[in-house]
């Protein structure tokens with residue numbers, strides 16, 4: 260630990276093996292150039308199809324500032340107990356509590372979430388002193404109780420655990436019943452705010468200050484002040500766009516400016532908790548650094564997850580992004596704003612432009628809430644107006660101020676616009692994870708999440724903030740490229756789909772698309788394929804992944820590209836023509852017992868039927884049919900023997916790998932009986948689609964090939980019987 264504490268704040272280290280890396284990437288690039296040359300010089304012309312058939316070608320100082328933590332929730336899928344664990348974890352930061360304010364944004368406006376927060380504010384009176392006394396970390400009670408097995412303070416532990424469990428069961432009961440216990444309801448005036456509530460999309464602003472210095476009861480059991488705690492459900496009306504998470508964040512920014520006006524804003528998703536009670540102080544070190552701090556707009560921590568299994572079936576750990584790519588971006592001006600676990604300067608988030616003269620006098624800061632001689636009730640009423648759904652009309656909120664609207668990745672777009680205003684960001688990746696969250700634990704959820712991400716990325720690419728053109732000259736070219744790399748995710752669906760479909764169909768027909776093994780052209784193909792896949796695997800293993808984990812990630816890589824990215828691409832285009840509306844599909848955070856058990860066992864969960872799963876299953880079957888078809892023909896009809904494997908080695912390899920990687924899909928379609936299998940409807944649709952693709956393709960190309968029907972030997976061997984269909 261000592262070594263960690265004394266490591267410098269800003270340090271630029273060259274990665275090891277840079278020379279090797281440069282040579283390697285250069286040779287890969289040369290290989291790719293050869294492949295392009297091959298492609299261009301080997302385009303089949305219709306009348307030449309026969310030719311293709313022949314096998315020949317082919318440090319911290321505590322200033323007078325206050326920090327706040329923003330969280331948001333939706334009680335159906337985001338259970339209140341999880342949300343209050345997030346809240347409690349950040350309330351217990353090792354930081355002067357009088358300078359810490361915690362706000363919970365509840366976008367569903369649920370009285371049960373409010374009830375849970377009320378309970379949490381009472382439990383916190385015991386929990387915070389307990390954390391201080393025993394140096395508890397993680398400070399999320401649920402997570403702490405899970406990790407602690409033996410302790411020197413067994414008695415206290417038993418007591419606090421019992422308190423927690425009682426609270427938990429009260430909240431869970433209320434959630435199960437769907438209403439707050441009558442006696443609680445009548446005791447706390449806060450609940451009366453729900454009297455005029457009609458639905459989660461139609462209600463007034465609900466705002467309640469649960470803990471505040473001015474309130475004498477807001478002290479913990481040791482008599483210490485507690486962090487400020489506020490519940491907010493912004494006003495929502497069906498006819499007014501609420502702009503999802505960005506809208507919620509902007510309401511919080513305004514409301515908090517009235518109540519506490521902390522200089523630094525930390526935002527955390529409701530499904531993450533603080534796992535490192537020092538991280539707040541560490542992040543402040545970057546922002547308050549005398550030499551560099553004035554350039555830094557935000558400090559981003561990596562998104563890490565608590566529920567990743569050994570071989571990470573859904574590639575949820577995002578290892579390469581957070582352990583390699585973000586560090587790389589850090590040297591080019593700083594990482595993306597990833598939406599959670601990020602410490603912002605309030606004024607920069609609110610639109611301030613960079614200037615060399617920008618200097619922050621941290622001592623100048625005054626807590627606005629304290630300055631006002633108003634009662635808590637008045638403060639609440641005044642703040643409510645700031646969360647009204649019409650407040651932003653004819654203002655720059657969402658356009659230049661606060662989080663930007665109109666994109667499913669509002670956070671990444673906001674981060675980019677901050678960079679374009681001249682600021683830098685910092686990637687802070689402490690050894691002890693700063694935050695831990697919940698990664699999706701079913702395939703459909705993973706695909707939906709990646710669809711939202713890739714769609715948002717593509718929207719940014721096409722928007723007026725595009726890193727490709729708008730950012731030109733405003734951020735470094737390297738950073739521009741890095742942003743474009745993410746922003747063009749959706750576009751990669753096309754080449755991936757091409758490689759999943761066309762070579763296999765041509766394999767079925769016996770037409771080589773790649774050079775044969777004995778041709779010199781084979782070398783660049785083999786080099787690029789082997790070089791790239793072994794490098795990716797090594798990188799994955801360096802990042803403490805397993806070989807199976809790498810294989811799983813490769814599978815998810817494929818599924819994302821062929822389904823999430825495809826749908827994201829199409830949706831983005833439709834949206835840009837006004838044919839479809841923005842949505843934010845909130846990720847589920849809890850799963851049924853059986854689903855969780857399968858997740859622990861790393862059995863792929865399909866469960867529901869969705870167009871994305873149909874695409875995945877269709878491609879899996881298409882490859883299976885093509886490969887089987889090819890083998891059958893080879894065994895039963897061909898006189899060419901194994902020559903096909905020389906002529907079409909790469910196609911056989913590609914189809915073969917696609918079939919192997921899709922084994923969980925075949926199992927889900929035909930072999931499994933549990934609830935997590937692929938539904939019958941998907942099985943029927945995908946089988947029909949894959950078979951029709953094979954037949955249509957055969958007939959189509961036969962139609963093209965008719966004049967050459969009898970030209971090459973292979974033609975006669977490979978085209979025939981299938982034509983009877």
Ligand SMILES: O=c1ccn([C@@H]2O[C@H](COP(=O)(O)OP(=O)(O)O[C@H]3O[C@H](CO)[C@@H](O)[C@H](O)[C@H]3O)[C@@H](O)[C@H]2O)c(=O)[nH]1
Pocket residue numbers: 330331332333337364366502503504507527528529530562597598599667668670708711712843844845846847
């Ligand atoms: O209308 C909305 C929608 C979402 N949220 C909150 O936004 C957070 C993130 O939503 P979640 O469903 O958990 O999405 P994830 O895909 O898990 O989140 C990742 O991706 C999002 C962008 O797509 C980022 O904003 C998140 O920070 C990042 O963790 C949660 O706390 C939600 O309660 C709202 O407050 N209002």
Ligand SMILES: [Mn+2]
Pocket residue numbers: 528530696697846
């Ligand atoms: Mn989430």
